[in-house]
Amino acid sequence: MPAPRSCTPLLQQDRLGNGDCTNQERLANGVCKKRDRPANGDCKNQDRLANGDCKNQLLARRQFILQHRKSLPIASVEKRLVEEVRNNDTLIIVGETGSGKTTQLPQFLYNAGFCYDEKVIGITQPRRVAAVTVAKRVAEECNVKLGEKVGYSIRFDDMTSNSTRIKYMTDGLLLREALLDPFLSRYSIVIVDEAHERTVHTDVLLGLLKKVQLARSKQHNIIKENANYRENSRSLSQGAKYTSLKLIIMSASLDAKCFSEYFGGAKAVHVQGRQYPVDVLYTYQPEPDYLDATLITIFQIHLEEGSGDILAFLTGQEEIESVERLVHERIRQLPERNQNLLTVPIYASLPSEQQMNAFKPAPSGFRKVILATNIAETSVTIPGIKYVIDPGLVKARSYNPVTGTESLIIIPVSKAQALQRSGRAGREGAGKCFRLYPENEFHKLIDSTVPEIKRCNLANVVLQLKTLGIDDIIGFDFMEKPSRMAIVKSLEQLFLLGALSDDYKLSNPVGHQMARLPLDPMYSKALILAVEFKCLEEMLIVVAMLSVESIFYFPREKMEEARTARKSFSSPEGDHITLVKVYRTSAECLEKSKITNGKEKSIEKKLNKWCRENYINYRSLRHARDIHSQIEGHIQQMGFSLSSCGDDMQQFRRCLTASFFLNAGMKQPDGSYRALASGQTVQVHPSSVLFRTKADCIIFNELVRTNQNYVRNVTRIDPLWLPELAPQYYAAHS
């Protein structure tokens, strides 16, 4: 794949093949070197070793790390890269997989003196796990304790200190920091990594960084003009609060040009990667049934190709389960010597213990076929993959701003995604990728996935920008502008929630309070209202529980047991109060085990056991508890007192009505509901406790379109409460 036109290739002469090499390219590129593996010199469990042995091991480990660092493709261009950063305020770095850019560049810049005046180099990642693992790795390479010179900061987990100079974090967290420090004054450099993924956070961050950079360089110039030029630059910058901000955008290859254009023609450089070649094969004809084609390909590989595990990309849990069944059926029909094939499913909602199965090596003599969603595209890297099967489809979220409906639809992948998938076969050696569509179809795919900002609800984005003093949202310099309709709808929603005043500026205090809370704006508003309704304790539990993936877990084979377990929590009033009951019962269970055994690990184990017994998703509940305690902290800082409505659940339901009035529904004669805001016909989702009870009037939290429109998290209310508690909306409508 050629480097984009605006790219300066660094070291192209010895570039290895990348993830999408054809045979010819592979020959031209020569033989790949085997990757160095760091030795596992862990001393912790080796107390019995003499002290000297341990020291030797540590020394060996350090030696190994040093060698590994030197061998990375990026190592040989350190000087040039540092020079480019000195000479350019904004630099785009196109780095292929395995170049070492994420771990090495911050160290190069630190050593080159970019952390003057206690300034920090910030590196953002789209995912929490990446921020943590990379920070750990770099701390080890620097031979420092994590949290000192090198640290990370993600939600619920801050491993930084005053001495931290290289800070890895999620992009969303840096956005939150910007709300408190709009000039990002602690940072001398911000590196936005994996920018090609174009998450909402990345896109908003890029727009913001562009603005901050301009503002800081203006400030810097004013200070420079007023200062005495004979002084050295160090004392100059000491006097200045804002020195200029260096910006580095790191991306995978395809779209360097659009970043460069957005940043006024910023320079882009290319760093080679280290990937083994992957042969890409296509089908001759389009496949009418991609599941069947996947199945055939799995067995074709298993029976005809050499050893190595298979990774097949499917769109969801249901597909994975059905392909798994079919594979098992066909294995049984094979001669016994060929039955050495093992299936392993992996998708996000699978409990972590089961997810781990994908990482275990197959028993000797067996081949593993991993059936995965796009969790295996970027979020997890499974070792041992030699063959990739890519039907070329993905389940993607789409959002209709007019109706406020979210839906998940199966669409073709983008070229970038297809490359990412095939690259998974070339991590440890040469591999093969079977694309289950003809080659000409590949060329018809869009270059890169539509950025998330163009297909999601923007209420939160708008609220954050308003907080940063950016009032003209429609005129804001987005890298890719969301539709005008989407922006207008979110402005309207925020106005109705009282976050914006009549002139569409952030209102005081409600708008500012809402912006401080890391929640969906509607949930923030619910908390603020709960203060008046004196049910803050209950509402805090509800918003924490609503903010996570589904709390209840329904395994197909134990449907009945799961249903009985849930019945013990369910409230006739609806799902919200049911969630409160679950939370409170789990908290009681925790309290009890705290009294009997104070050790944190055994308390967590107890909670885990309680969750299994009650068919509750432990991960989700854990997450909800984290959110609960974080928001509780914010609420206390804001001076709200934690009131409870006790047994007066009517008060609580009135508060739900006042908060979620935009999501109200009226029963129709046929038992379906009419969503009042959009006029759509919706059904209560079968997972709701109100599925059978047909209340006259309901409020809900989610409207999802699958086969039909479903509303989830539903509570029964009195229709008269709507005009009473939300006159700004229902007085005009009734």
Next chain:
DNA sequence: GAGCACTGC
């Protein structure tokens, strides 16, 4: 009587 890819504060 349904089913929901993946992230993030």
